[in-house]
Amino acid sequence: MTRAFFLPCALAALLPLSAAAQEEDLQWIYNRYVAENPLDTYLGLVYGIPETDAMRASMTCAIGANWIYAAVDLGADVEGLVDEASATVALNAGGRDFVEQGSVFRHEEGIWGVSLALELSDPFWAELSRGGVLTYRVNDRAPETLPLDGIGAPLHAFLGDCVNIGDLPADAAGAPAGK
Numbered sequence: 178m179t180r181a182f183f184l185p186c187a188l189a190a191l192l193p194l195s196a197a198a199q200e201e202d203l204q205w206i207y208n209r210y211v212a213e214n215p216l217d218t219y220l221g222l223v224y225g226i227p228e229t230d231a232m233r234a235s236m237t238c239a240i241g242a243n244w245i246y247a248a249v250d251l252g253a254d255v256e257g258l259v260d261e262a263s264a265t266v267a268l269n270a271g272g273r274d275f276v277e278q279g280s281v282f283r284h285e286e287g288i289w290g291v292s293l294a295l296e297l298s299d300p301f302w303a304e305l306s307r308g309g310v311l312t313y314r315v316n317d318r319a320p321e322t323l324p325l326d327g328i329g330a331p332l333h334a335f336l337g338d339c340v341n342i343g344d345l346p347a348d349a350a351g352a353p354a355g356k
Contacts, residue, residue: 202226203233203324207331209338211345215238220344224323234323238339239294245342247297247335251323252290253315255281264291269312270325271304279315291315297340341352341356 203226210219218238225232232252239248239326258281268275279293283304295301305311311323338345 182336203231205331207326207335208350211338211348215343215345218345220335220338220342222331224328236335238335238342240342241294245297245339247295247315247339249293249295250282250290251293251313251321253313253321254318255283255289255315258316261299264315265277265317266293267314268301270301271307272298273300273304275299275301275304275309282313297336302336 203224205222205224206227207222208219209221212218220238222236223232224234234252235250237248237250239246255264260281260283262281263349264279265345266277266279268277277293277295279291281289282292305325306323306329308328311325312320313323314320
């Protein structure tokens with residue numbers, strides 16, 4: 178299996194969830210598939226409902242030309258914004274404010290939000306690991322929130338694997354491993 182299989186599955190699932198019952202089922206989940214070639218490896222942390230396509234946030238380890246980073250997709254109201262337009266995202270985690278530049282994505286009907294590229298050494302990650310709530314606002318729109326309860330261990334595993342993506346031993350043949 179390749180990263181090409183997992184990435185569309187992860188992105189295709191950033192659906193707005195309206196039912197309170199669904200909100201109760203959301204949790205932080207880390208999934209990984211390590212291939213021989215790091216470019217085919219999938220490391221993904223999502224906030225969603227296990228074994229469904231329903232999620233509100235997706236963080237994927239990415240390899241750029243000169244860096245390894247986390248591609249962070251956050252479900253958000255981007256109505257009226259142009260696809261791939263630059264967006265300012267104000268985030269607050271652990272009581273600390275962060276401002277990042279991102280871009281609007283709209284993959285298909287009902288699947289939209291903002292995408293950020295964050296360095297793995299960014300202090301944002303330490304604040305996320307403390308738990309509490311992540312609040313974010315796109316271009317001064319109404320704030321969105323994500324509970325961070327239960328993010329500690331999955332986030333630690335995701336960041337640790339992502340930092341070492343080139344040195345991870347390939348998985349044996351079979352399905353991706355969840356953590």
